[in-house]
Amino acid sequence: MADGIVVRDLNAWFGNAHVLHGIGVTIAPKAVTAVIGPSGCGKSTFIRCLNRMHEVVPGARVTGSVRVEGLDVYAPGIDPVQVRRKIGMVFQKPNPFPTMSVFDNVVAGLRLGGVRERSVIDEAAERALRQAALWDEVKDQLGKSGVSLSGGQQQRVCIARALAVEPEVLLMDEPCSALDPIATAKIEELILELRSTLTIVIVTHNMQQAARVSESTGFFLLGELVEFDVTRQLFTNPRDKRTEDYITGRFG
Amino acid sequence: MAVVAAVPRVEAQAAPRNLGDQVLRLVLRAAALTLVLLVLAMVVSMVRASWPAMRAFGWRFLATSTWDPVAEQFGAIPFVYGTLLSSLLALLIAVPLGIGAAIYLAELAPAWIRPPIAFLVELVAAVPSVIYGLWGIFVLAPLLRVWVQPALGKTLGFLPLFQGPPYGVGMLAAGIILAIMVVPYITAVSREVLLAVPTSQREAALALGATRWETTRIAVLRYGRSGLVGAILLGLGRALGETMAVTMVIGNRPEVAVSLFAPGYTMASVVANEFAEATSDLYLAALIEIGLLLFVVTVIVNALARLLVWSVGGPVKAVRE
Amino acid sequence: MTPRARRGVNVLMSWLAALAAGLVVLPLLMIFAFLLWQGASAVNLDFFTHLPKPVGEVGGGMANAIVGTLMLLALAAVLGLPVGILGGLYLAESRDRRLPWLARFLADVLNGVPSIVIGIFAYSVIVLPMRRFSALAGAFALAVIMLPIVVRTSEELVRLVPASLREAALALGIPQWKVLLRVVLPTARAGIITGVMVAIARVAGETAPLLFTAFGNRFWHQGLDQPIAALPLQIFAYAIAPYDDWHRQAWAGALVLIGLVFVVSFAARLATSGRFTGVR
Ligand SMILES: Nc1ncnc2c1ncn2[C@@H]1O[C@H](COP(=O)(O)OP(=O)(O)OP(=O)(O)O)[C@@H](O)[C@H]1O
Numbered sequence: 001m002a003d004g005i006v007v008r009d010l011n012a013w014f015g016n017a018h019v020l021h022g023i024g025v026t027i028a029p030k031a032v033t034a035v036i037g038p039s040g041c042g043k044s045t046f047i048r049c050l051n052r053m054h055e056v057v058p059g060a061r062v063t064g065s066v067r068v069e070g071l072d073v074y075a076p077g078i079d080p081v082q083v084r085r086k087i088g089m090v091f092q093k094p095n096p097f098p099t100m101s102v103f104d105n106v107v108a109g110l111r112l113g114g115v116r117e118r119s120v121i122d123e124a125a126e127r128a129l130r131q132a133a134l135w136d137e138v139k140d141q142l143g144k145s146g147v148s149l150s151g152g153q154q155q156r157v158c159i160a161r162a163l164a165v166e167p168e169v170l171l172m173d174e175p176c177s178a179l180d181p182i183a184t185a186k187i188e189e190l191i192l193e194l195r196s197t198l199t200i201v202i203v204t205h206n207m208q209q210a211a212r213v214s215e216s217t218g219f220f221l222l223g224e225l226v227e228f229d230v231t232r233q234l235f236t237n238p239r240d241k242r243t244e245d246y247i248t249g250r251f252g
Numbered sequence: 253m254a255v256v257a258a259v260p261r262v263e264a265q266a267a268p269r270n271l272g273d274q275v276l277r278l279v280l281r282a283a284a285l286t287l288v289l290l291v292l293a294m295v296v297s298m299v300r301a302s303w304p305a306m307r308a309f310g311w312r313f314l315a316t317s318t319w320d321p322v323a324e325q326f327g328a329i330p331f332v333y334g335t336l337l338s339s340l341l342a343l344l345i346a347v348p349l350g351i352g353a354a355i356y357l358a359e360l361a362p363a364w365i366r367p368p369i370a371f372l373v374e375l376v377a378a379v380p381s382v383i384y385g386l387w388g389i390f391v392l393a394p395l396l397r398v399w400v401q402p403a404l405g406k407t408l409g410f411l412p413l414f415q416g417p418p419y420g421v422g423m424l425a426a427g428i429i430l431a432i433m434v435v436p437y438i439t440a441v442s443r444e445v446l447l448a449v450p451t452s453q454r455e456a457a458l459a460l461g462a463t464r465w466e467t468t469r470i471a472v473l474r475y476g477r478s479g480l481v482g483a484i485l486l487g488l489g490r491a492l493g494e495t496m497a498v499t500m501v502i503g504n505r506p507e508v509a510v511s512l513f514a515p516g517y518t519m520a521s522v523v524a525n526e527f528a529e530a531t532s533d534l535y536l537a538a539l540i541e542i543g544l545l546l547f548v549v550t551v552i553v554n555a556l557a558r559l560l561v562w563s564v565g566g567p568v569k570a571v572r573e
Numbered sequence: 574m575t576p577r578a579r580r581g582v583n584v585l586m587s588w589l590a591a592l593a594a595g596l597v598v599l600p601l602l603m604i605f606a607f608l609l610w611q612g613a614s615a616v617n618l619d620f621f622t623h624l625p626k627p628v629g630e631v632g633g634g635m636a637n638a639i640v641g642t643l644m645l646l647a648l649a650a651v652l653g654l655p656v657g658i659l660g661g662l663y664l665a666e667s668r669d670r671r672l673p674w675l676a677r678f679l680a681d682v683l684n685g686v687p688s689i690v691i692g693i694f695a696y697s698v699i700v701l702p703m704r705r706f707s708a709l710a711g712a713f714a715l716a717v718i719m720l721p722i723v724v725r726t727s728e729e730l731v732r733l734v735p736a737s738l739r740e741a742a743l744a745l746g747i748p749q750w751k752v753l754l755r756v757v758l759p760t761a762r763a764g765i766i767t768g769v770m771v772a773i774a775r776v777a778g779e780t781a782p783l784l785f786t787a788f789g790n791r792f793w794h795q796g797l798d799q800p801i802a803a804l805p806l807q808i809f810a811y812a813i814a815p816y817d818d819w820h821r822q823a824w825a826g827a828l829v830l831i832g833l834v835f836v837v838s839f840a841a842r843l844a845t846s847g848r849f850t851g852v853r
């Protein structure tokens with residue numbers, strides 16, 4: 001069985017706008033893969049196709065196939081809910097649920113997924129918060145509203161929330177773009193720690209970040225995957241002229 | 253790494269697969285359908301209940317002015333006349349006040365004074381109709397009888413509008429009380445319309461050296477014109493259907509009189525007064541037909557008003573009333 | 574026009590507009606003053622605890638009408654709120670083609686229908702088949718009046734819930750229905766409560782639709798299928814009666830009614846100003 005994420009001939013539309021063109025790529029398991037490219041090139045759309053979040057937008061459409069850790073995501077009869085349980089997602093702007101406390105935010109996925117046992121929930125919360133390097137900072141304010149924390153803390157609550165359901169894959173869409181450098185450094189550290197247990201795909205605008213955290217990188221342009229390679233290779237010795245233009249800042 | 257042999261082309265749809273989703277979808281749709289069916293049932297039940305009167309009188313119902321329950325002769329003219337006249341009178345007073353107040357609240361007033369006044373206007377709209385009626389009977393009507401009507405009679409008495417004995421209660425009282433009641437609606441909706449005018453319009457005029465008032469006149473009012481007409485129509489819709497306060501001060505006599513001092517009757521108030529004691533089926537049917545007529549008229553006025561208000565602010569936001 | 578004249582016009586128009594605003598709120602102050610002057614003396618313990626006295630006897634109260642109004646409001650809320658809130662949720666969330674448009678339009682239409690017409694409707698669908706006036710018919714009429722207000726405010730507030738929250742919840746693998754009921758609706762809750770209170774304040778003073786549905790009752794109610802007293806009905810009946818003592822009671826009733834309406838309106842306002850944290 002193919003592990004990791006295998007994408008074949010993936011196309012995506014918003015209404016009539018064709019925004020992803022025949023993407024094919026194999027993403028290694030238990031590693032960090034970065035997705036880079038100029039604004040509007042389809043990075044977000046691409047990772048949202050991996051956990052079937054793309055179809056949430058009215059009028060959006062997908063064709064092609066995606067396999068995630070052996071699960072055929074777009075096979076008939078597959079419930080998107082089942083896919084998204086397996087795949088956690090962290091968004092650009094921290095989005096904790098404002099009506100819930102920090103604790104309730106972290107365990108929201110478990111609770112709403114039907115887990116009732118107090119001990120299981122408590123354990124999962126602590127584990128996820130520790131993984132997100134937040135436990136020591138918030139263990140005394142678990143009852144506080146999720147929106148009362150700082151931006152960086154909120155984003156780590158969101159990461160903990162995604163980790164609490166023990167996903168096999170974590171998708172991150174520019175998780176640091178709303179954060180200051182210190183908070184960014186924390187999250188990068190976190191990514192490096194998580195990579196031994198999870199398959200991580202991270203979209204970023206920041207090429208240094210991609211270079212720091214990822215093993216492989218994909219470069220998107222105008223809805224196409226121009227180049228996909230080992231990160232060091234891609235940044236030092238790109239095969240495609242367009243990639244080179246982009247990483248040397250000669251683009252646009 | 254195994255190769256993916258066959259690549260299936262699958263179109264993903266957003267159709268819910270899960271039972272909970274399907275149930276919730278049904279429940280939500282049922283709630284919306286309930287609303288639709290309710291309005292439908294309203295029309296059907298009223299048409300059915302007024303059918304005897306429609307059959308007995310046909311269009312004559314709208315063209316005759318006898319209202320005689322004993323002889324079972326029913327014509328709606330006095331009520332239509334009373335409704336239109338009292339509403340017209342109300343708008344005559346309420347439109348300048350309402351739009352003036354809206355201009356003040358949206359354009360000219362100092363910022364700190366706007367929220368409290370807007371809140372007071374909301375409260376004016378929140379006072380129950382029956383309390384306006386109570387006030388109308390015991391304060392407004394005596395005031396009119398003792399001071400206003402004699403004075404009007406002396407100065408403008410050559411006009412048929414201001415002739416006849418001063419009763420206090422009557423068309424004039426109804427018009428004034430209606431004006432008081434609809435003016436907060438006109439103010440509130442006009443204010444929303446004015447606030448929806450883009451700032452760039454104002455800045456363009458201010459940059460030309462216009463004063464605040466000139467800016468209001470040439471940029472804001474002109475831009476929001478159709479919305480303001482909508483606001484007035486919303487006020488008209490309220491005035492046409494307002495019941496209790498009018499019933500308490502209009503005098504309740506089914507006559508067509510020119511004088512504003514004379515008692516009159518409106519569609520809403522005849523239903524309010526006579527419905528519970530309508531003994532014969534035909535009588536009841538005639539009253540329900542008046543209700544149906546009122547329904548149709550207010551629906552048309554309101555639909556027009558919404559379209560006009562939407563033309564400025566857009567349809568998504570509900571009109572605050 | 575000279576600049577001076579233009580400035581003069583500007584000042585004049587500002588004053589005229591201020592005057593208009595003053596005249597709009599003046600009746601409120603007059604009515605309030607009168608209510609206090611005429612009604613305050615009759616608002617005493619008896620008023621809240623006694624039944625109305627027969628004609629000719631001085632004293633008595635409106636206890637039955639106060640309880641009746643509260644019961645009618647509660648029953649109307651039970652009938653109207655679930656449909657209203659779910660309907661609003663539907664309007665905000667559904668991707669159906671025609672029904673949302675139609676329902677939204679009809680909600681606005683219904684909002685403009687005079688309440689007396691809704692009274693006729695309640696009469697023909699509830700009073701006629703049951704062959705008697707009843708609390709149920711009155712509450713039904715009030716519920717129909719509340720419905721469009723609740724539907725439209727709920728819709729507006731559910732729309733205000735940021736899409737990012739929905740996405741966060743969906744991405745956790747939570748089914749759509751749970752996302753709506755457990756994340757979206759609670760986030761919009763404070764605003765919806767405000768909308769509900771505004772709707773209740775609006776129908777609390779309604780008289781016309783109760784005239785031939787709830788009908789009124791000089792005694793305690795005897796069940797939901799029986800006529801029931803209501804404060805606005807009682808005020809109306811006493812206002813048009815020829816007895817001074819009844820007039821005094823009508824003013825007192827009006828004072829209590831307006832107090833009820835204003836308290837609910839104020840509460841609604843507080844609910845929005847305080848609890849909206851987090852939703853932008
Ligand atoms: N909701 C939408 N409706 C219609 N078109 C959209 C929508 N979201 C994105 N698009 C379009 O799809 C294309 C890809 O968008 P996407 O958000 O995937 O880009 P991105 O690479 O993530 O950009 P950024 O770096 O700015 O986040 C863009 O051309 C965009 O205009």
Ligand SMILES: [Mg+2]
Binds near residue numbers: 043044045173
């Ligand atoms: Mg993006």
